Amino acid sequence: MELHEALSQRVGELLATYGDILVTAESCTGGGIATAITEIAGSSAWFDRAFVTYSNEAKIQMLDVREETLSQWGAVSEPTVLEMAAGALLHSPASLAVAVSGIAGPDGGSVEKPVGTVCFAWKDRSGWEKVATVHFSGSRTQVRSQVVYHALQTIHDYLQHERVSP
Incomplete structure (x- = not known):
């Protein structure tokens, strides 16, 4: 988690600056993004909750995925x-x-979607949204760590460079 700590701290500071509150919806990370965020003291001021929806049924029931x-x-x-x-x-x-x-990984991949394939979406209430599919490499632990970092880095970049003040 040390890799993510400084980035999580910066994300938290930016969220607080803009008065934003973050929610996560996680599958392959199993709550890893939320864990990285809540490692930061005071994160309750800018983090609300995490939905860990590993199964399709959970995605449907908890997040209204069709x-x-x-x-x-x-x-x-x-x-x-x-x-x-x-x-x-x-x-x-x-x-x-x-x-x-x-x-x-290490299993579960296919020719169309090999191990290390991860889809991301970021969305806010002002209408901004971003989607991306990224291919990571390494062990299961390494892939999950890279996913957490990429998710947080994109939030950081949005808040730092694109977010319009309310």
């Missing part, structure tokens, strides 16, 4: 993580959401 989306695109897809992020905002008072779903 069965049709999962059937058509799969759990590891940009349409799915966009619905996860939207559902996280719907079911929390947070103003900014990040959602991740991927294949951390």
